Amino acid sequence: MRDLLHAAFDGLSDNLKATVDTVSVLSLVGALVQILPAIASLLTVIWTALRIYETTTVQRWLHGPDAAASDDVAGEGRHDP
Template sequence: MTPAAALRAVRAHLEDMPDGLKHLFDAISLTALLGSVIDVLPAIATLLTIIWTVIRIFETTTVQRLLRRKEPVE
């Protein structure tokens, strides 16, 4: 079976499927999507926290003095 023929067969099955069943599959898909996003959010928050902390440390007078980018402001 060619890929085009397989796609036509799947499309025919989806067209014959009752709307209620399509809505159920949509709900399951949305639930899976939200679950994966919620699982990824802590990792993103951790990464952003690390980046923010590095920026804040880099901006300190001590680090700037060590890197000789800026003289300390008194």
């Protein structure tokens, strides 16, 4: 079987091999393009959750009123002169 495959591929021209390689790469890109929106959406949800978690309000809910004030977790209470 292996010798048969080698014989089949050795008989192909370099132009045909390059064409098949190009089609393969385009298929890969097409698959990734359909996956990328889902990945981007997931990363957006994670980023937004982290940003919400950083807020003073959420930190007060989780750690009490003193934690958010003393840590200034989100930097919302900081006033630089």
